[in-house]
Amino acid sequence: MAAIVPNRRVRKTPFTPGVEAEGVKGYTVYNHTLLATVFESVEADAAHLKQHVQVWDVSCERQVQIKGPDALQLMKMLSPRDLDRMQADQCYYVPIVDHNGGMLNDPVAIKLADDHYWLSVADGDLWQFVLGIVIALGLNVEITEPDVFPLAVQGPKANDLMARIFGDGVRDINFFRYKRLAFEDTSFVVARSGWSKQGGFEIYVEGADYGMPLWNTLFANGRDLNVRAGCPNGIERIESGLLSFGSDMRRENTPYECGLARFCNSPLDYIGKPALLDQAANGPPRQIRPLVIDGAIGPCTESWPLRADGRQVGQVASAAYSPEFGVNVAIGMVDRSHWDPGTRIEVMTEHGMRWSEVQETFWR
Numbered sequence: 086m087a088a089i090v091p092n093r094r095v096r097k098t099p100f101t102p103g104v105e106a107e108g109v110k111g112y113t114v115y116n117h118t119l120l121a122t123v124f125e126s127v128e129a130d131a132a133h134l135k136q137h138v139q140v141w142d143v144s145c146e147r148q149v150q151i152k153g154p155d156a157l158q159l160m161k162m163l164s165p166r167d168l169d170r171m172q173a174d175q176c177y178y179v180p181i182v183d184h185n186g187g188m189l190n191d192p193v194a195i196k197l198a199d200d201h202y203w204l205s206v207a208d209g210d211l212w213q214f215v216l217g218i219v220i221a222l223g224l225n226v227e228i229t230e231p232d233v234f235p236l237a238v239q240g241p242k243a244n245d246l247m248a249r250i251f252g253d254g255v256r257d258i259n260f261f262r263y264k265r266l267a268f269e270d271t272s273f274v275v276a277r278s279g280w281s282k283q284g285g286f287e288i289y290v291e292g293a294d295y296g297m298p299l300w301n302t303l304f305a306n307g308r309d310l311n312v313r314a315g316c317p318n319g320i321e322r323i324e325s326g327l328l329s330f331g332s333d334m335r336r337e338n339t340p341y342e343c344g345l346a347r348f349c350n351s352p353l354d355y356i357g358k359p360a361l362l363d364q365a366a367n368g369p370p371r372q373i374r375p376l377v378i379d380g381a382i383g384p385c386t387e388s389w390p391l392r393a394d395g396r397q398v399g400q401v402a403s404a405a406y407s408p409e410f411g412v413n414v415a416i417g418m419v420d421r422s423h424w425d426p427g428t429r430i431e432v433m434t435e436h437g438m439r440w441s442e443v444q445e446t447f448w449r
């Protein structure tokens with residue numbers, strides 16, 4: 086495929102000069118924003134991520150800001166997850182569903198104050214859905230997409246690199262908690278989170294002008310830690326079972342189908358709850374499963390039907406060869422009839438049929 090050209094609709098980020106200088110080789114577009122996909126090679130990037138520390142420009146994780154007296158009321162309508170004990174230093178992974186229980190997005194919610202939240206959204210214009218509810222109900226909140234640019238620092242050496250810049254206090258930030266920490270004449274929300282299972286942080290950079298100074302500080306302080314620019318990794322995230330909204334699951338899927346039932350514990354009548362009661366009680370008709378695919382596969386750029394007994398029993402939307410595990414790892418949405426571990430299913434790739442087998446668990 087030819088190059089993606091940035092313009093007013095396909096946004097660069099404050100870190101794009103750094104990403105380019107570090108030799109990015111490919112981009113995708115996510116929330117109308119450039120997102121790197123590969124630096125050296127996806128395999129080499131994965132191996133480096135598992136050993137060292139990487140800095141990821143994930144500015145494409147846009148923030149939908151909900152601010153005002155009715156913020157908590159609105160959040161409770163939007164969230165299948167019980168927010169009652171959520172503290173103002175916490176992040177929650179929250180599936181958001183429509184009135185039929187269909188997935189609209191799977192953001193990370195950040196509580197800044199009782200009347201102030203961010204939804205750090207996956208690909209999709211969630212702010213329009215939220216604004217529509219606000220207008221229809223006349224709620225007293227402002228919905229904006231502020232200039233907040235998340236920068237992820239991921240990998241086993243992330244603690245050491247971050248401590249050099251933000252102090253040793255970063256070491257005791259617990260998973261999905263945050264601290265507001267000083268940088269130059271400002272401060273940022275620094276959370277222990279990120280779209281890998283190698284450990285690390287996300288810095289919510291407020292103000293584009295701080296972007297490159299922070300980027301340069303991270304690289305200047307991390308030479309001996311072998312810091313590199315990186316990006317969400319197409320192998321590591323499948324091994325880790327991190328789902329990509331729009332690929333692995335979409336509006337035609339419920340959170341139960343996505344294996345996100347543990348995030349649907351709100352006692353309140355949130356949007357979509359009545360439509361989910363049946364699946365809450367009886368389980369979904371299909372569900373996300375880890376799969377191993379035999380033989381040679383190319384990249385899965387659309388989706389591959391899963392077939393058994395001459396009919397379709399699901400599809401695969403993410404697959405890659407894992408050098409660490411020595412197999413092709415994949416994420417499928419599989420019908421109940423074929424989702425038991427050990428079940429063998431045909432995968433219809435564009436290069437021909439491959440056998441796959443349902444796994445018990447993801448790889449970490």
Ligand code: THG
Pocket residue numbers: 146177178191192193205206207208235261278279280287326327328
């Ligand atoms: N970080 C931030 N915003 C994001 C993402 C992110 N927005 C887009 C996208 N990623 C949203 N999707 C996910 C998917 C998984 C996780 C986070 C965001 C995740 N899941 C953990 C897991 O599944 O093990 C932990 C969930 C939990 O226990 O709460 O981290 O990456 N800012």
